[in-house]
Amino acid sequence: xxxxxxxxxEAIKKxxxxxSNNQLAMMATKLSxxxxxxxxxxxxxxxxxxxxxxxxxxxxxxxREIKQDNRLHLTYANQSDQEYLSIYGTAEITENKQKIxxxxxxxxxxxxxxxxxxxxxxxxVTIHDAYYWDQKYNKAVTLFKMxxxxxxxERDDTNDQGELSV
Numbered sequence: 001x002x003x004x005x006x007x008x009x010e011a012i013k014k015x016x017x018x019x020s021n022n023q024l025a026m027m028a029t030k031l032s033x034x035x036x037x038x039x040x041x042x043x044x045x046x047x048x049x050x051x052x053x054x055x056x057x058x059x060x061x062x063x064r065e066i067k068q069d070n071r072l073h074l075t076y077a078n079q080s081d082q083e084y085l086s087i088y089g090t091a092e093i094t095e096n097k098q099k100i101x102x103x104x105x106x107x108x109x110x111x112x113x114x115x116x117x118x119x120x121x122x123x124x125v126t127i128h129d130a131y132y133w134d135q136k137y138n139k140a141v142t143l144f145k146m147x148x149x150x151x152x153x154e155r156d157d158t159n160d161q162g163e164l165s166v
Contacts, residue, residue, distance in 0.1 A: 003160075003161055003162050004161070004162030004163075005162055005163045005165070006162060006163070006164050007165045008165070008166070011050070011130070011165055012046065012048070012050045012166055014132065014164055015046055015085065015127075015130065015132075015164060015166070016046050018078070018083050018085045018132060019043055019046060019076065019085070021080075021081055021083060022076050022077070022078035023042050023043040023044075024040060024041075024042055024043075025043055025074040025075060026038055026039070026040055026075045026076075027039055027040070027054075027062065027072055027074050028072060028074075029062050029065040029066055029069070029071075029072050030065050030069065031069065031071050031072065031073060032069065036073070037061065037062060037065055039060075041054045041056075041074075041123070042054065042055075044103045049166075050127055050166030051124050051126055051127070052074070052087070052124070052125040052127065053099065053103060053123070053125075054122065054123040054125070055103070055108055055111070055112070055120065055123075056093065056121050056123045057111065057112075057119050057120070057121070058093070058118075058119050058121045063121070063123075066093060067093070070090045070091045070092065071088070071089075071090055072088075072090070073086070073087070073088050074087040074089070075087075082133075082135035083132070083133070083135070084132065084133040084134075085131075085132045086130065086131045087125070087127055087130045088128050088129040089126050089127045089128050089129075090126050090128065091123050091124065091125050091126075092123070092125075093122070093123055093124075094122050094123075095121050095122070096122060097115075099122055100115055100120065100122060103122070127164075127166045129163070129165075130163070130164035130166070131161070131163055132160075132161060132162060132164060133160075133161045134160045134161065
């Protein structure tokens with residue numbers, strides 16, 4: 001297993017790569033209370049500064065929770081490619097019209113009446129800590145290497161993992 005510590009642009013690039021196959025995150029808020037409050041969110045973008053962007057409803061429960069405590073935890077899991085990402089950060093709720101125009105997609109009409117919906121806002125997440133796990137090979141090669149290791153007793157390097165500092 002190869003452990004890495006990626007910083008700055010390298011970390012952002014790795015996060016972009018991991019998110020290219022899976023934009024769906026489970027977002028946990030109320031981190032000081034058990035159980036956490038968790039909901040699915042779709043990542044719209046990771047910008048050049050490493051900030052994550054999501055559309056959100058102003059009147060949502062998670063927005064009320066973020067107004068009280070802006071810390072959150074995002075987890076991403078792409079089982080088919082064995083890619084996993086854990087992000088801890090802080091959130092800001094914004095109504096930046098330029099950013100809404102930039103990120104808007106007609107699929108969002110399922111939840112909002114349009115870009116001018118009075119309940120529409122953006123959630124901008126600043127990443128403080130992140131960690132990833134990523135299979136280096138496709139499933140067939142990974143299974144072969146695992147079987148080989150089981151038979152020979154030799155450990156094999158089938159995945160990368162590491163810290164990401166944006």
